[in-house]
Amino acid sequence: MAAVPTDRSRQAQGKGRPLFVYFIKRSFVALLVAITVSVVSFLLLHVSGDLAQSLAGPSASAADVAQVRKAYGLDRPMVIQYLDWAGKAIRGDFGYSFFLKQPVFPIIADRLPVTMMLGVSALVIALFVSIPLGIAAALRPNSWIDRLALTVSVFGQALPSFWFGLLLMMLFGVTLRWLPVSGTGGWQYYVMPAITLSYYSIPTFMRLTRAGMMEVLASDYIRTARAKGLRTPTVLFKHALRNAIIPLVAVAAVQLGFALGGSIVIEAVFSLHGVGYLGWESISRADFPVVQAIVLILALFYIVLTLLADLLNAFLDPRIRVR
Amino acid sequence: MTVETYIDVTSVLPVSAGAALRRRVLGHTTFLIGAIIIIFIVGVALFAPLLAPHDPYAQDLSLRLVPPVWDESGTWAHPLGTDQLGRDYLSRLIYGSRISLMVGFSIMIMSGIIGTTLGVVAGYFGGRIDLVINFIVTTRLAMPVILVALTVAALAGSSLQNVILVLGLLLWDRFAVVTRSATLQIRALDYVVAAQAVGCSIWRIVASEILPNVLNVIIIIATIEMANGILLAASLSFLGLGVPPPLPDWGAMISDGKQYMFFSPWVITIPGVALFTLVLGINLLGDGVRDLTAPENRS
Numbered sequence: 001m002a003a004v005p006t007d008r009s010r011q012a013q014g015k016g017r018p019l020f021v022y023f024i025k026r027s028f029v030a031l032l033v034a035i036t037v038s039v040v041s042f043l044l045l046h047v048s049g050d051l052a053q054s055l056a057g058p059s060a061s062a063a064d065v066a067q068v069r070k071a072y073g074l075d076r077p078m079v080i081q082y083l084d085w086a087g088k089a090i091r092g093d094f095g096y097s098f099f100l101k102q103p104v105f106p107i108i109a110d111r112l113p114v115t116m117m118l119g120v121s122a123l124v125i126a127l128f129v130s131i132p133l134g135i136a137a138a139l140r141p142n143s144w145i146d147r148l149a150l151t152v153s154v155f156g157q158a159l160p161s162f163w164f165g166l167l168l169m170m171l172f173g174v175t176l177r178w179l180p181v182s183g184t185g186g187w188q189y190y191v192m193p194a195i196t197l198s199y200y201s202i203p204t205f206m207r208l209t210r211a212g213m214m215e216v217l218a219s220d221y222i223r224t225a226r227a228k229g230l231r232t233p234t235v236l237f238k239h240a241l242r243n244a245i246i247p248l249v250a251v252a253a254v255q256l257g258f259a260l261g262g263s264i265v266i267e268a269v270f271s272l273h274g275v276g277y278l279g280w281e282s283i284s285r286a287d288f289p290v291v292q293a294i295v296l297i298l299a300l301f302y303i304v305l306t307l308l309a310d311l312l313n314a315f316l317d318p319r320i321r322v323r
Numbered sequence: 324m325t326v327e328t329y330i331d332v333t334s335v336l337p338v339s340a341g342a343a344l345r346r347r348v349l350g351h352t353t354f355l356i357g358a359i360i361i362i363f364i365v366g367v368a369l370f371a372p373l374l375a376p377h378d379p380y381a382q383d384l385s386l387r388l389v390p391p392v393w394d395e396s397g398t399w400a401h402p403l404g405t406d407q408l409g410r411d412y413l414s415r416l417i418y419g420s421r422i423s424l425m426v427g428f429s430i431m432i433m434s435g436i437i438g439t440t441l442g443v444v445a446g447y448f449g450g451r452i453d454l455v456i457n458f459i460v461t462t463r464l465a466m467p468v469i470l471v472a473l474t475v476a477a478l479a480g481s482s483l484q485n486v487i488l489v490l491g492l493l494l495w496d497r498f499a500v501v502t503r504s505a506t507l508q509i510r511a512l513d514y515v516v517a518a519q520a521v522g523c524s525i526w527r528i529v530a531s532e533i534l535p536n537v538l539n540v541i542i543i544i545a546t547i548e549m550a551n552g553i554l555l556a557a558s559l560s561f562l563g564l565g566v567p568p569p570l571p572d573w574g575a576m577i578s579d580g581k582q583y584m585f586f587s588p589w590v591i592t593i594p595g596v597a598l599f600t601l602v603l604g605i606n607l608l609g610d611g612v613r614d615l616t617a618p619e620n621r622s
Contacts, residue, residue: 032458033462036458037466040462041466041471044471044474044475045478048475048479049478049479051478054477054478154607154610155603158550158599158602159599160554160558160574160598161554162574163591163595163598163599166577166595167595170584260467261467261468261470262467264467264470264473265558265561265562268561269561276470280473283564284477284564288474291470291474295466295467295474298467299466302464306465
C-alpha cells in the first residue's frame with residue numbers, strides 16, 4: 001500500500017520533480033542493463049567455443065593455435081580481457097577487425113546509415129498501414145474490415161520473413177521488374193526490404209490502435225464532443241485519435257529497436273550492406289571483434305529507445321512515475 | 324398407442340460441462356482449422372517412413388531440379404520435383420516436418436520451464452526478487468536474438484542440438500513476463516491467502532494453487548513461442564548456421580533453393596508454404612485456446 005501523501009510530502013516533491021527522479025532512476029537501470037549485456041555477450045563469445053581455434057582455422061596445428069591465442073591476447077584471464085575490451089569500448093575503440101585489419105568502429109559507422117534507413121522506413125510503412133486499418137476496425141467492430149485486419153495480422157505472423165522477402169523479390173524484381181532484385185544503392189533498394197521488415201510490427205500496431213480507439217470512442221468526452229454537434233471527422237481525428245495514439249508512440253520506439261536487431265535476416269536476403277549484413281559476414285569469417293561491437297551497439301540502440309519510450313510514457317501518464 | 328413427446332428432453336435439461344465444452348470447441352472455426360493443420364502435420368511426421376516415396380537423402384545427380392508434377396515436364400515419380408542434388412522434394416518435405424516439430428517443441432519446453440519459473444518466482448515473492456528478475460528480463464530483451472544465436476551457433480558448431488539449446492535459452496522472456504503478471508493477480512486472491520494462513524508450504528501453494536491457474540496463459544504463450552522458435556530456427560538455417568546439411572530442414576531447403584529460385588521457383592515456394600502452414604496452424608490453435616478459455620465466452 002502506498003502511504004497517503006501528506007501536504008508536506010507533496011510540497012517536497014514539487015512540480016516536475018517526480019519526473020526528474022524517475023528519469024535518474026530509469027537511466028541508472030538502463031546503464032546497468034547496458035553493462036550486463038556487454039558482460040553477457042562477451043562471456044557468450046568466449047564460452048561457446050575457442051576463438052583462437054576458429055581464427056586459426058580447422059586445419060591449424062596446436063602450435064599455430066597457441067600462437068594466435070597469444071598474439072590476440074586470448075591467453076589472458078577472462079576478467080582482464082573483458083576489462084581491457086570494455087575500457088576501450090567506452091572510448092569508442094572497439095579494437096581491430098581480424099579480417100579487414102581496420103579499426104572496428106569506422107567500419108560499423110559506415111554501415112549504420114543503411115540499417116537506420118531500413119529500420120525507420122519499415123516503421124513508417126508499418127504505421128501507415130496499421131493506423132488506418134486499426135481505426136477502421138475500431139469504428140466497425142466485427143465488420144468485414146475488422147475481420148480482414150485480423151486475418152492479415154494472423155497470416156502475417158505466420159510468414160517467415162526471409163521467405164516473404166524472396167517472394168517479393170520474385171514478384172517485383174523478376175516478374176514485374178519494378179524494383180532492383182537486391183544490393184545496396186538508392187531508395188529503390190530499400191522498398192522491398194522495408195516492406196518485409198515492417199511485417200513484424202504491423203499486427204502489434206494494428207491491435208494497439210484498434211484497442212485504443214475503441215476505448216477512447218466509448219469515453220465521456222467523445223460523447224460530449226458528439227453531443228455538442230461536432231462533425232464526425234473532427235471528433236475522430238482531433239479528439240479520439242490523438243488520445244488513442246499515445247501508447248503507440250512508445251511501442252513504436254521499442255519496435256524500432258527490435259527491427260534494428262532483426263534486420264540481419266532481411267539484409268542477408270536482399271544483400272543490403274547494413275550493420276546486420278556486416279554481422280552475418282563477420283560471423284562467417286570469424287571476425288569476432290566486429291561481431292561483439294555490433295551486438296553491443298544494437299543492444300545500446302534498443303536500451304536507449306526503450307528508455308526514451310518509458311520517459312515519454314511517464315511524461316504523458318503521471319501515474320507511471322510513482323511506481 | 325405411444326405418447327408423443329412435444330418437448331425435446333435435452334433442451335430442458337442443463338447441458339453438462341463436457342458437452343458445453345465440446346459444443347464450444349466444435350463451433351470455433353479458428354481452433355478447428357488450427358487443430359486440423361497440426362494433427363495433419365504431426366501425422367505426417369509420425370508416419371514419415373510410410374509416406375515418403377523415396378529416401379530423403381538419396382541423391383541422383385542425373386535428375387537435378389526436376390519440376391513438380393503440375394509442371395508440364397514433371398512426373399509422378401517425383402510429385403514435388405527434386406532439389407539441386409536430385410533428392411526427392413516430397414520425401415525431404417515429409418521428413419522436414421519431424422525437424423520443425425521437434426525444434427519447435429523442444430524450444431517451447433525449454434523456454435517454458437525457464438520463463439515460467441522466473442515469472443512465478445518474481446510474481447509470488449515480489450520485492451527485491453521481482454526487481455532482480457525484471458532486470459534479467461530487460462537485459463535479455465536488449466540482446467539481439469538472431470545475432471547472438473548466430474554467433475553462438477558459429478562458435479559452438481551448428482547442430483540440431485545447438486540450435487535448440489541456444490534458442491531455448493533465449494526465448495523465455497514472454498513466458499516470464501506473462502506468468503509474472505498472472506501470478507501477481509492470483510497471489511492476492513482469497514484462496515491463496517487462505518492456503519498461506521493454513522500454513523501450506525510455498526511449493527504446495529505454487530504447485531496446487533498458482534500453477535493450475537496460470538496454465539491457461541502458459542498454454543497460449545507456449546503456442547506463440549513454439550511458432551516463434553520454428554520461425555527463428557528456420558531463419559538460422561536460412562543464414563547457413565542452423566540445422567546442418569544434409570538434414571531435410573525446411574529453412575535450409577529455402578536457403579539451398581535461393582540461387583535456383585528464378586528458374587525453378589518451386590524450390591522455395593514448396594518448403595515456404597509448409598513452414599507457413601505449420602506456423603499458421605500453431606497460431607490458430609493458440610488463438611482458439613485463448614478464445615475458448617476466456618471466462619466471458621464460457622456461458
